[in-house]
Amino acid sequence: MDFFGRQQQVRRMSARLVVLFVVAVIGIIVTVALAVITAFGAWDEDPTTIVGLAVAAAFVTGLSIGLASLFRTVSLRGGGGKVAIELGGVLVPQDTTDPQLRRLRNVVEEIAIASGVPVPEVYVLPREQGINAFAAGWSPTDAAVAVTQGSLDRLNRDELQGVIAHEFSHVLNGDMRLNIRLIGLLFGILFLTVIGRELLRWGFFAGGGNNRSSRDGEKSGGNPLPLIGIAMVGAGLIGVFAGRLIQASVSRQREYLADASAVQFTRQTSGIAGALKKIGGLPTGSQVRNPREEEVGHMLFGSGRRLSSLFATHPPLADRIKVLEPEFDPAELDRLAQQWAQQPPDGQQEDIALGFAPPAAAAPAPAPKAAVQPHVVVTQVAAPTSESYQRAGTLLGEIPEAVLGRARNPQTVGPLVLGLLMAEDPSARNAQHRTLQEKLGQRIADAALAEAGDLATLAPAHRLPLAEIAFPALRSLATADQQALLGAVFALIHADGRITVFEYCMSRLLLGQLQESMKPNSGWREPQRTLAASTDAALILLAVLAQAGAVSATRAQSAFDAGVAVLLPGKQAEYVAPPRGVVELESVWAALDGLVPDDKSRLVQAIVAVIGSDGTVTVAEAELLRTVCSLLHCPLPPLS
Template sequence: MNFFERQQRVRRMSVRLVALFVLAVIAIVVAVDLAVLIAFNAFSSGLGNVVGIVIVTSLITLTAISLAAAFRMLGLRGGGGKVARELGGVAVPPDTTDPQLRRLRNVVEEIAIASGTPVPEVYVLPQEDGINAFAAGWDSSSAAVAVTRGTLERLNRDELQGVIAHEFSHVVNGDMRLNIRLMGLLYGILFLAVIGRTLTQFGIIGGGRRDEKSSGNPLAVIGIALLVTGGVGVLAGRLIKASVSRQREYLADASAVQFTRQPSGIAGALKKIAGLEAGSNLKNPRREEVGHMLFGAGAGAFASWFATHPPLVDRIKVLDPSFDANQLTGLRRQWATHPPSGLEEDLSLGLIERNGAAARRDAAAPAARPTLPEPSATVPVPEATLVGSVGAPGAQSYAQAGAILDEIPADVLERAHSPATVVPLLLGLLMADEPAARDNQRAALAAHGPAVADAAAGEAAALARLHPLLRLPLAEVALPALRALPASDKQAALRQVFDLIHADGRISGYEYCLSRLVYRELDASLNPRSAWRGDRRTIAGSRDAVALLYAVLAQYGNPEEARAGVAFQAGMARVLPRVSLRYVPPPQGVVALESAWPSLIGLTPEDKRELVAGALAVISADGVTTLTELELLRTVCALLECPVPLELAAPVPRG
């Protein structure tokens, strides 16, 4: 099952989720109507009164459920970070020096860069001893990855990689959007139980004051009915969560293994959950609400039809067929007196050095460590390879991500991680190579203050020799520090980026890609919003947007208009063979894409697959795909929420 098929599957599951929710609401409305009719003895008062009471009661119940669900959705606009903070999560600073937290951030950054997704916010749940993690958010720009303190303390680096890769599978494949929708919808059902509890208490107390008998008090009867229906709603919610969660956990486990090529990592994490007393349990009372998005079950075991996760032993056996469940007895006995320490295991495995510094990523196999290709290199990219790789990074991507982070100088990474220096760094990345153009850019930045202009110019000089393929990954690493800025500083950064890229009178593909990614991340941070949208656009209905995208790609890769026209027609013939359009070079160049994104992002998964295939046909029409063209295509795909992993850049093995 490739990325687009999984996206389509998630879309169908979303429809099923809404259908199940509607059925549950109908059942609850009927139950509340009956309770009210019985409480007010309305059956003996005539058909007209019965109909009137049913209509009024149904409207009130539906309104209460709808408002509660809408309120919860509104509260979740902040994305994954909001969910993590509700569970007591504490953000991990991008420039942290704590060994455990630095290890966590390094793993998250490597996997994000390898998979072609923005580096998400990272949180730790410091009060939780169990081993658990989750990814939450509406899309990759609002995503957050959270792990418990037990995860940091008990798992070694390989096991942590497996858990984080599992969570990134949920980020990449759209599972987390389904999860957060589920939180919002089910809150309306659970809200009835709260109302029922309140009415019951009020009704019983009030009734006792009047006649010492609560049984005749309608409020108490209605409250009890709402408690019962709310309980039914809880059970229905668990069934719904179980129906959309269990199989996805197997898929995410398999994706993590494909990514890291280390089944022992994620299997080791699951064994520690099974062998430690704390397991994967959470203490937070909100664990029920987020149970379906956790790496492991957040509470005690439910009956199998209510369980949101497959049995631990089954998950382990899929990853390690030789595993014997009887081994857990020995592990429990051993860990009861000597709990595992992730950092100590890292030391014994050679993953860190005695001074706490990370060991070289290629220490185990230096000859196989990938290195960066020459900027002028070309790469063959068959359509099947591109489509099959979207959202499905492999071990080669992970190895290359490590190589990329190793190639970026340590002091540059330090500035990218610091909110105090991240804006000048990004401005320096955007400054032109030509002296005249750079002078114009510096003058434009001087309007924001001489210090800003000087700092950006200094960064530009320091980054001048940075390999072209390191620039976008460096920007992606810097995005968390950018999101951590106060709102006023984020707005100022947006204005500075805008003025800089327009200062020299032209915007290159590289400048556009970087500035567009920065804008998307800052806009999502400044204007959080839910993404409950239906992907209902088609390529045929978005013909002009598709043509504009292909015209920009053709113009970017072919200076000669005739060759650009051939490339444009190759893409159009691939996705819209019956449509005849003449190639027209976009006067605005790559900036013209701004008008196309709303239509393109809203395409259905199957049409996005065709769109990506057509884009590849455009850039490879001349028989050559340069790394520069491939990087532009990867950025376009990232903006379309179809992340292309690094492995397509085909690194050359060192040896």
């Protein structure tokens, strides 16, 4: 199943989640309503009174669940980092020099670039000695990846890579959004337990020794609160039961799929299988001791605690290993447990024994041309392979370490991004420098000009990866600083009176990523548009790309026709050169990003057909393709 098929599957699973939640809420409401009627001794009353009590109880219960779920969901609008911090996570600095943390960040950066998504925030749970990890967030733009200290201590680089690749599959496939929604829903149905305990406490304090003689008092034993409290605790237990069933039904099969994706990505089973064996062979296993583990159990790499098979959020450990290594004997876990009881594994020492070392810097690769086929590119969307990972490692190795260091540093990332967008023409660059002086002052303007000089020799294939590396540092800036930088970026690209495709795409990508990270879209309803209703926007996109990549009007017409043949089989469309050039794209993103998966798949194929209409795609064209796909939320790995 490709990316677009998985997106459709996630949409169906979201609908299934809502249905399960509604069924659980109905069961809880019925339980509470019956208890309220009993507590007030109303069974002998007229039907109107009984119905009135039931409706009131149902309304209050439903409202409580709804408000609690809404409150919890809103509290998570900060994105994946919010979840990590709640579990005791500590943010790993972008420019860390700690060997353990640098290894972790290197693995995350390489996999992010290989996947075509922004580099997520990285957290460590320093108090957790079990081997575990999770990815959280509303979208790849506000995602966070967290690993336990036990993972850093016990896993070698191959195993850590396998675990991180597993988590990235959740990032790419949209599982994170489903997971974070599930946290909010579970909080709502578990909230009644808290209310019930409070009612019990208040009821006993208020009613202790008070033997009222009223008619209601005689029927309810003088105080209905304890009985209602007991009922709500019972309803809360129903919620716990339902919640765990929901977690299990949502999570189990996806863990197998994520394991398989990690193997496809890393092209070796020893990494992720080794991590699973260490979970099985070490006494700490994948245990997470944080009290919030119950909320996030469905999103962890390994089960945070032991549960019965009915409620388990993950498949049995031995089964997961056996899928990866069919010859695996579960008795091996006992042997490993005995071995590691004497000498626990040390991930960094294993790295030394395995000969891992940072990649050596290499000369910039020439800008090759590669033949592409639209349907092949579509299968690569959100489906990185081992070649993608190797390509990402090579790209990072080719970027000077000093440049990477400035991209990772919040103090220097602003001038670097501005320098990346400055024009090659000296007169245009001088105009941009004057604009930056007016916007940000002499110091920043001079720093950006210096960066432009240093980055002048950067190969086209390195520009987008460098921007992706810079994103976490940009996201760590204060909101006011981010807004000032965005204002400077748009002033910069307009300073010379023209906007190139690269300038537009990079600035639009930066704007979109920062806006999404500051205000994640946490709504339940996602836009659903069809290609039939968005044809005009799609044709504008194809026309802009045809115009940008063609040396003549004839070639542009040919490229446009190639895209239309894929987008609208059997139909024709007139090519009209976009009067405002690339700026015309401002009108298309909202309509095209909301296309249903099948239609978005066809649009991506049409885009590839336009860019590759001459049979080849240059590195610059490939990076343009990746940028456009990113704006459409179709992450594309680097094309080899």
